[in-house]
Amino acid sequence: MNKAYIFLFAISIFLLPSCGVFTVNKSKDIPYMAQGQLDNLPEKSLNIFFPKNKKECPVVVFAYGGSWESGKKELYSFLGKRLAKKGIVAVIIDYPLSPAYKVPDMALSVAQSVKWTVNNIANYHGNPDRIFVSGHSAGGHLTALNTLKDDYFDQLCVENPIKGAILIDAAGIDMYTYLKEKKLASGESYLKAFTNDPAVWKDTSPIYYLDNQDPQCLIMMGGKTYPGIKSSTERFLDKSEEIGYEPIYHLQPSKKHVPMITQFIWSGNKTYDWIEEFVKAK
Template sequence: MVTFGLASLGAAALAACSPVKLLNATIPSGGYRKTPDIAYGSDPRQALDVYVPTAAVARSETRPVVVFFYGGSWQNGDRGNYLFVAQALTSRGYVAVMPDYRTYPETAFPGFVDDAAAAVRWTRDHAHEFGGDPARLFVMGHSAGAHLAALIATDPRYLASQSMSKADLRGVIGLAGPYDFLPIKDRTLLDVFPASTRAESQPINFVTGHEPPMFLAAGTDDLVVDPGNTDRLAAVLRRHGDRVEVKHYDGVGHIRIVSALAATLRGHSTVLADVSEFIDSFAL
């Protein structure tokens, strides 16, 4: 179950001026270099920012690359609100790619998933320009963004349209994602996900046993996206022999699981440490 009326409110709460500005105001100003406003498509929403750690590495060394998709009920969001995520990833030595993507009503399913795949293709093609290793490419998302990450890692058509495959992904990180959310009761989301393609919107329907490793996390107090989405996808992945790690964070809600990545909140949760451990274990 996904309580999508609350999902929209949750995204709005994170993006509201005061909370997100407070989070981003606490971010250390050093330690990363930002290259903003790079187009990966022709639409104004098809743009991304790249964040690169400034810590010195050996001349021959390259870094894992993480493409992060934010949430927003597939209807809103702005990559500029997620500086705290980019800083968290660069603090662990990863190149962070932060795309925007088209949202409803500009597009409906599968338009935003097409954008996610295009952003990943751009990242693979250009990772080396930022000291990243295209062979160590991870996708990560929160809420609707986790849905995008999971769907391009399960339904092979999206990456195939970009001359890529699941094998090009080293791993997937999903925070509070909706992966098995039919039936839809929210009236707007009935338009976001047209009936003719609705079954194709569910990552759980495409698991074959050839998925990249996944780290799926949810908070036990999430009232926006039912943590059962995480458990059901994990069960199907395991049934097919895929590698999956599941983490439930006690007392953590829908927004807190991503805001825990912010520098001032990391001491209250192991989210960043757990994500980093997963990435490091599959980035070798």
């Protein structure tokens, strides 16, 4: 994420008011994982946005994108505020990043943030029995992985509590095929996150854990997104049809990758209607 993009992002957020029904409260920088709590993983925290006058709300835990190597939760306060205005508790998380940490570390951290949310979200007007996850790009990959693969929750000695996933132009859905085809040189940024081991690529590709009993995914993809995202999403949809799994899929034909998340700056964006319908139906 370059400096010009961050500046534009910040100005857009500052200029655009948040519209909705509910007054929003915010609690920030709440640790969900202590230093060394999970082996070598660092302390990480989250921000919570919740309706002031409504309780038992559905909850969305959001992980940002940034190629598994960049990002911070503060950039996504606009999303938290707008979801809370619509009666959804939003939990915006930080997680460990490459090159210091690998994708399995990130996935375990996301699972820990969800576990923390289940145990504590009633204090912030959320319903612990209605936990959803969401992410853009790399964050979409990590949340899809936790939705379809129980191993990370098994490591935490809890059952997978996720009721559904909201994937926003998710990267890495089939990273195994992508990296095999690309034949990247050792040390390239993706390999710093996914390692040089094809077994790890496959183990951390959500598509290989899909079955027809999994929680439903709401998938949004830009028609002008990156070819790797397009091809892996299409393979995911093909496999879904083969096994009788039924995701909800929205193609946004004119959207590129970054605008798939910046569109959420506008509170009247139709994507919020899709999310509301998805989380309130379960």
